[in-house]
Amino acid sequence: MIAALLTASGAYGQVSEQGDSVWRSEQLQEVSVSAMGHRHGKTSGLGNTDFIGSNELLRAACCNLGESFTTNPSVDVNYADAATGAQQIKLLGLSGTYVQMLTENIPNYRGAAAPYSLGYIPGPWMQSIQVSKGASSVKNGYESITGQINVEFKKPQATPFADANIYYNTKGKLEANLGANLHLNDRWSTALLGHYEILNMAHDGNDDGFVDMPKVRQGQLMNRWAYMGDNYKFQAAIKGLKEHRKGGQIAHPSPPQGRDVQIHNSASFSNQTSHPSEGLGEAPYIIDITNERYEAFTKNAYIFDHEHGSNIALILSGSLHHQNTLYGNKQYNTDQRNGYASLMFETDFDEHHSLSTGISLNHDHFDFDETNPGVYAQYTFKVGEQFTLMGGLRWDHSNVYGGFVTPRMHLKYSPSDNVTLRGSIGKGYRTNHVMAEYNYLMASSRQIIIDDDLDQEEAWNYGLSAALSIPIGERKLDLSAEYYYTTFLHQLLVDMDSNPHAVHFTNLTGDSYSHTWQAEATSEIFDGFTLTATYRRTNVKSTYGGALREKPLTNKYKGLITAQWKPGLGKWQFDATLQLNGGGRMPDPYTLVDGTPSWDSRYKGYEQLNTQVTRFFRHWSIYAGGENITGRRQKHPIIAADDPWGSDFDATMVWGPVHGAIYYIGVRLNWEKL
Amino acid sequence: MVRTKALFIALAFVSVCFAKDIKTVVLTTTPQMHCANCEKKIKENIRFEKGIKSIKTNLNDKTVTIEYDADKTTIPAIIEGFKKIKYEAKEVKTNKTKQDK
Numbered sequence: 001m002i003a004a005l006l007t008a009s010g011a012y013g014q015v016s017e018q019g020d021s022v023w024r025s026e027q028l029q030e031v032s033v034s035a036m037g038h039r040h041g042k043t044s045g046l047g048n049t050d051f052i053g054s055n056e057l058l059r060a061a062c063c064n065l066g067e068s069f070t071t072n073p074s075v076d077v078n079y080a081d082a083a084t085g086a087q088q089i090k091l092l093g094l095s096g097t098y099v100q101m102l103t104e105n106i107p108n109y110r111g112a113a114a115p116y117s118l119g120y121i122p123g124p125w126m127q128s129i130q131v132s133k134g135a136s137s138v139k140n141g142y143e144s145i146t147g148q149i150n151v152e153f154k155k156p157q158a159t160p161f162a163d164a165n166i167y168y169n170t171k172g173k174l175e176a177n178l179g180a181n182l183h184l185n186d187r188w189s190t191a192l193l194g195h196y197e198i199l200n201m202a203h204d205g206n207d208d209g210f211v212d213m214p215k216v217r218q219g220q221l222m223n224r225w226a227y228m229g230d231n232y233k234f235q236a237a238i239k240g241l242k243e244h245r246k247g248g249q250i251a252h253p254s255p256p257q258g259r260d261v262q263i264h265n266s267a268s269f270s271n272q273t274s275h276p277s278e279g280l281g282e283a284p285y286i287i288d289i290t291n292e293r294y295e296a297f298t299k300n301a302y303i304f305d306h307e308h309g310s311n312i313a314l315i316l317s318g319s320l321h322h323q324n325t326l327y328g329n330k331q332y333n334t335d336q337r338n339g340y341a342s343l344m345f346e347t348d349f350d351e352h353h354s355l356s357t358g359i360s361l362n363h364d365h366f367d368f369d370e371t372n373p374g375v376y377a378q379y380t381f382k383v384g385e386q387f388t389l390m391g392g393l394r395w396d397h398s399n400v401y402g403g404f405v406t407p408r409m410h411l412k413y414s415p416s417d418n419v420t421l422r423g424s425i426g427k428g429y430r431t432n433h434v435m436a437e438y439n440y441l442m443a444s445s446r447q448i449i450i451d452d453d454l455d456q457e458e459a460w461n462y463g464l465s466a467a468l469s470i471p472i473g474e475r476k477l478d479l480s481a482e483y484y485y486t487t488f489l490h491q492l493l494v495d496m497d498s499n500p501h502a503v504h505f506t507n508l509t510g511d512s513y514s515h516t517w518q519a520e521a522t523s524e525i526f527d528g529f530t531l532t533a534t535y536r537r538t539n540v541k542s543t544y545g546g547a548l549r550e551k552p553l554t555n556k557y558k559g560l561i562t563a564q565w566k567p568g569l570g571k572w573q574f575d576a577t578l579q580l581n582g583g584g585r586m587p588d589p590y591t592l593v594d595g596t597p598s599w600d601s602r603y604k605g606y607e608q609l610n611t612q613v614t615r616f617f618r619h620w621s622i623y624a625g626g627e628n629i630t631g632r633r634q635k636h637p638i639i640a641a642d643d644p645w646g647s648d649f650d651a652t653m654v655w656g657p658v659h660g661a662i663y664y665i666g667v668r669l670n671w672e673k674l
Numbered sequence: 675m676v677r678t679k680a681l682f683i684a685l686a687f688v689s690v691c692f693a694k695d696i697k698t699v700v701l702t703t704t705p706q707m708h709c710a711n712c713e714k715k716i717k718e719n720i721r722f723e724k725g726i727k728s729i730k731t732n733l734n735d736k737t738v739t740i741e742y743d744a745d746k747t748t749i750p751a752i753i754e755g756f757k758k759i760k761y762e763a764k765e766v767k768t769n770k771t772k773q774d775k
Contacts, residue, residue: 568728570721618722674719674758674759
């Protein structure tokens with residue numbers, strides 16, 4: 001069975017998956033994607049998973065994880081606000097906080113790193129991304145509510161490679177990436193990945209006095225090691241990141257002196273209000289954020305019965321994150337530490353029955369300390385490729401919230417090769433760390449009110465999907481349709497409606513749910529030309545101030561059309577993606593002195609057009625393209641930009657793009673041992 | 675009428691001069707292609723050889739059919755291209771098909 005898995009996984013990419021197939025880390029993420037030309041692959045595995053492989057990552061600039069979802073219809077990426085450059089994703093219409101982020105199948109980017117995680121994973125470092133919708137396996141814990149995103153980085157045990165990448169765009173952003181591995185002998189290998197980006201120009205396209213995107217300087221380095229023995233496999237990595245962002249009214253040379261600064265430390269923030277400083281009318285409003293993050297992990301697997309794939313694995317990971325933020329006169333500093341350990345045992349009894357079980361321990365030292373030991377068991381029943389049923393149960397105990405149970409179930413039924421039906425049901429939980437995860441909301445004069453005794457978030461997710469492959473002559477048309485329903489039993493409500501001059505973090509009282517429908521069609525229309533069209537409709541409601549209302553800043557629909565043309569031998573590649581994002585509700589506005597509302601209560605839909613041309617050579621390629629070519633942007637994303645120290649200032653009422661068109665050019669060098 | 679004829683002859687002359695001499699060769703490889711990964715490796719590398727117009731691989735009879743511009747390259751040059759990616763390539767003669775295991 002391992003041999004079959006190895007062959008299947010070897011068929012899709014140049015990387016030998018031997019290291020990870022031993023983990024059988026995710027039966028949900030089995031891959032069988034044809035080598036060239038699958039648009040974005042749906043996996044043949046148990047879960048409803050989109051696989052974004054290296055070919056897909058070449059279709060756009062994909063400088064970082066956030067930009068890698070441009071051609072993916074399921075994940076929405078937006079700026080969280082108009083000031084920090086932090087990006088957020090939405091899956092199934094719900095906030096990215098409900099998506100569990102994993103790197104190498106280990107939970108990552110939690111707490112203060114969460115709002116910036118999309119900018120912390122450089123595109124050229126990634127080997128692939130798996131986006132799983134709905135409840136995922138209990139192996140990775142209880143934190144996924146709407147889904148899971150797993151990023152696999154380039155591995156040292158892969159075929160020897162060396163690559164480099166340089167990118168430059170019309171906003172003046174420069175990025176450089178380097179990556180290489182080395183096989184020391186037939187067991188040991190190592191790899192080094194490096195990334196540097198700098199944006200040192202201040203653009204103010206809408207003349208509101210605020211820079212459209214903050215100046216950024218970021219450096220990252222990752223060193224990995226792997227030992228691939230016959231019965232024992234080992235992987236380890238360390239990663240370091242340093243980043244500085246500066247935004248706001250930075251056209252002015254220096255910040256004012258003697259400002260009345262309010263300091264909110266992770267341990268002490270509670271119900272403090274912020275007052276605009278007096279007597280500093282002319283002082284520029286500056287946003288200054290520094291992040292420093294160090295991570296390490298190790299995976300050990302011992303296989304003691306190859307025939308049954310019986311193995312025992314130990315995963316250890318830890319991270320340190322230091323963040324200093326300054327929003328005008330509000331400051332938030334935090335030091336976060338996390339340690340995670342997971343011991344798993346897996347085996348196949350025979351071709352039909354397999355078991356995975358394990359214990360885990362997670363410790364977070366965030367604004368409060370939380371320690372979670374947990375235990376899980378997962379059983380899978382499989383009849384060839386036709387039928388798979390997986391049930392998992394998990395029990396965790398939190399020193400803050402007590403014990404809780406996470407059940408998850410997945411079903412896959414393929415009556416024939418062309419039809420696959422999937423269903424999933426599962427529960428998910430989340431602990432909130434409000435200031436760490438939402439501190440970008442301080443880029444406003446809103447009073448920040450955080451209730452004491454915030455509940456652990458708890459939700460059920462139900463999903464159904466169907467995939468159909470229709471042969472048309474020599475080609476095929478792939479169709480899929482899905483429906484997801486998420487309902488919250490407990491939720492952190494971010495209430496910006498009840499008081500437009502405050503943001504109130506409180507426990508949900510009432511209903512909160514999300515219905516998502518999505519349909520997709522993809523086909524190679526003629527030689528080298530593939531077209532994908534998707535439509536998604538979301539209905540997300542929550543109870544605000546006692547009334548069930550549409551969730552604000554959530555698009556009601558999304559249409560995506562993406563095309564790729566790679567004629568002849570594929571030396572030239574043309575990609576174009578058009579997104580049509582539906583409108584939605586804004587948080588309730590207030591009335592200005594002249595009787596007009598502070599902003600429109602609804603925002604209209606908007607389009608996003610991206611295109612790219614790539615020319616491939618044997619060991620290098622050159623690419624050029626444009627993002628947001630129609631230049632569509634939210635004209636005045638910053639409310640009261642002329643008076644940032646006043647009580648109306650708000651840079652968080654962002655529903656659309658905050659910059660105009662961006663054009664870019666880049667070169668990729670790639671060498672791989674033959 | 676004479677002008678049209680002259681134009682036609684000129685066009686024919688020019689097209690003969692610029693006509694590409696597209697030839698086809700069928701090759702087998704050692705090691706043989708046994709999976710999609712091998713096909714991919716061959717397609718992705720051989721396409722950068724000079725004069726290659728199209729590459730078709732067949733896993734069933736383990737052959738690679740290449741269309742090439744005879745003005746820009748030759749069969750020995752193509753075989754050299756395969757050597758670069760660690761494959762020995764042999765031309766399949768039209769009268770007999772190689773029966774490799």
